[in-house]
Amino acid sequence: MYLPDYDGGSIANLMASLARACGSWASPCPPLAELPPARLAAVSNLVLIVVDGLGYDLLAERPGPLRPYLRGHLTSVFPSTTAAAIPTFMTGLPPSRHGLTGWHMWLREVGALLAILPLSARPGAPLAEPLPPRAELPQRLFRHDTLYQTMDRTSYVVSPHFIADSPFNRYHSRGAVKQPYHGLDGLFAALGQLTAKAGRKFVYGYWPDYDSAAHEHGCRSPQALAAMDAFATAFCAWLEQIRGSDTLVLITADHGFIDCPPERQIALADHPLLAECLALPLCGERRAAWCYLKPGKAPVFEAYVRQHLAHAARAVPREQLLAEGWFGPGPCHPELAARIGDYALLMADDWVIHDTLPGEAPYTLIGHHGGLSPAEMRVPLLVARP
Template identity: 40%
Template sequence: MLSASRYSSSGASACSIWRRETPSRIGISAWRCTSCRMVKTSDGGTRILPKIGAMRPDYAGGSLVNLVASIATARGARARHAPLADFAIDERVRNIVLLIIDGLGDNYLARRGAGSELARRRRRSLTSVFPSTTASAITTSYTGCTPLEHGLVGWFTYFGAAGCVSAALPFRSRGDMALLTTRGVEAEQIYDTPALFPSLAVRSIVVTYRDIVDSHYNRVHCRGAERLAYRNADEFIAQTEQAVKSGDERKFVYAYWPHYDAISHRHGCESREAAGEFAQIDAAFGRLIARLAGTETLVIATADHGFIDVAPEESLELPAALAPLLRFPLCGERRIAYCHVHSPDEFAKRAADWLGSRAEVM
């Protein structure tokens, strides 16, 4: 969903296992303080991996990376990728606010968002990145690079500098969850893709949740930007408003809302808890728009990826016959597992025999 409002690795052999799931699509909503044009576009996209119905991200002009490229160009930077097609941004606008609602995909908005502020202002859908997961997509939004370029290709990643499989965003080793600094590794050694903010010709401000505002990940990826923390929806609105109104210079404000994603992981995206969280961020979006009226601000709201619920009986557990072939614990995500193995051909054969039509082995 995209709404706009105007006012790696060690060198070990690896196989990948892709679960059968619906491709992730996000949408975009737009608001402008003077008017709002509604534009409908076709989804497009190219399907790959026929067993699982996966969709290739449209990096040529229809994905999250292209939205970031459009914003970067409008704020005076040289983008690494093509701009978002059919979504012009007036470079003369004083402020641009990018509101990322983690996990709030376009399918959810279509199913559950009737009458919402976000649905009313929906402009178009986008593809996410591959893999369509927080670690990869949020890093794309911070850098303007695809996951292949920035290297964070899943929640769990093998970092050669640390010598272990690690949770990429928390900067902790898998298993004991100790900070990687206890292994003598600094965040700059892991997160080595330049952040977007220093390249912009405007003042940059990041508004994010207090529990992560000073994380190792954010300190590196928010270089070149001021960081403001919030505890709840009221503070989120207040801090974003303050960021926009703090000075007359041109600005880029990056506002991040992680809670819908966290609740959907915990309770499921079709749960009452997720519906309540959607109602809260939708109301906050509407209140923010009202507070920014007359400030020459373009507000762009989007997800980084979407969600589907998977029943417990559809989850796959690695069989004992495959475990001895692994060099490290599984990397990536439950739906896209990266396997660092001793014998790639043997592992791929055993995995394909076990999985059958339930997943792709590459």
């Protein structure tokens, strides 16, 4: 297992450096030693670009135009997934504090199992009560400030147009100016316009296309590599355009990737005795699944995993995850324990586990993340000073 390094080597620590450089002490984690806040504070334009899914291992093994800017690697958070990491980028808080723990989350505040980024109910999952309108959910579910609300310089959030005005993004962009864009050219056009503005500023940009291709086709597929190469080419051209500006650009990612072949994808329906132990559908991620058990089923659950799935998974009780600080330093979000089930099923090697609910369209992914392999946990740190 490759656990997060919240003591000084994770994306949470990167955000601590950036926050303190911008006059904010919102992050509870220490800053990165290699990026001291005083060095960052001296720059007029601080730009952070998050390339969704771009793992360090993939970048390090391929020569290309990004390699000269590669300074090393950081760890993601746990679980290594967009739903837990993007809130860390936008708040400076580790998952222990912001309380967002995976794509699918059981949220007892509204009695529903939601996909947390689109804030949509999972088809076929139980609803304890009618779900409030999506626009009202952030105020019910989130209780954290954003970094931009606490910074002493103007902040901008540059997001794809199709998520820029979502309820999740609106909540996590509070205090910043939202800048939607269309396509890769639009991303760098927006970044160029913002860095040309007068004044000291922090700019956060997010690009999702590599992640989308890696999920569908595999993280080293021609489609995924083409997306990465397109980003690299556009990035280097943009650096030339802003050369001589007082700008520091940082690139990292929310998580890395591994490919999981069909024969390594475990369907819960093939293990009815295991499914019988569960009070709710699987939550979290296919590489790190939160399991909510029926009363008295813990011994049966543990024994089944040990006897039938030991080659592919280990069952870790919630109490161990919390006691060992896998989600980051405390004090923990008051709902954290309720959002990670009774056990985590942590998948080994390139195994995943999934369920399909009645009325839910089955889908198969090749590229996955969320687990604790080095390929999923290690993300790059690139630094450019054009």
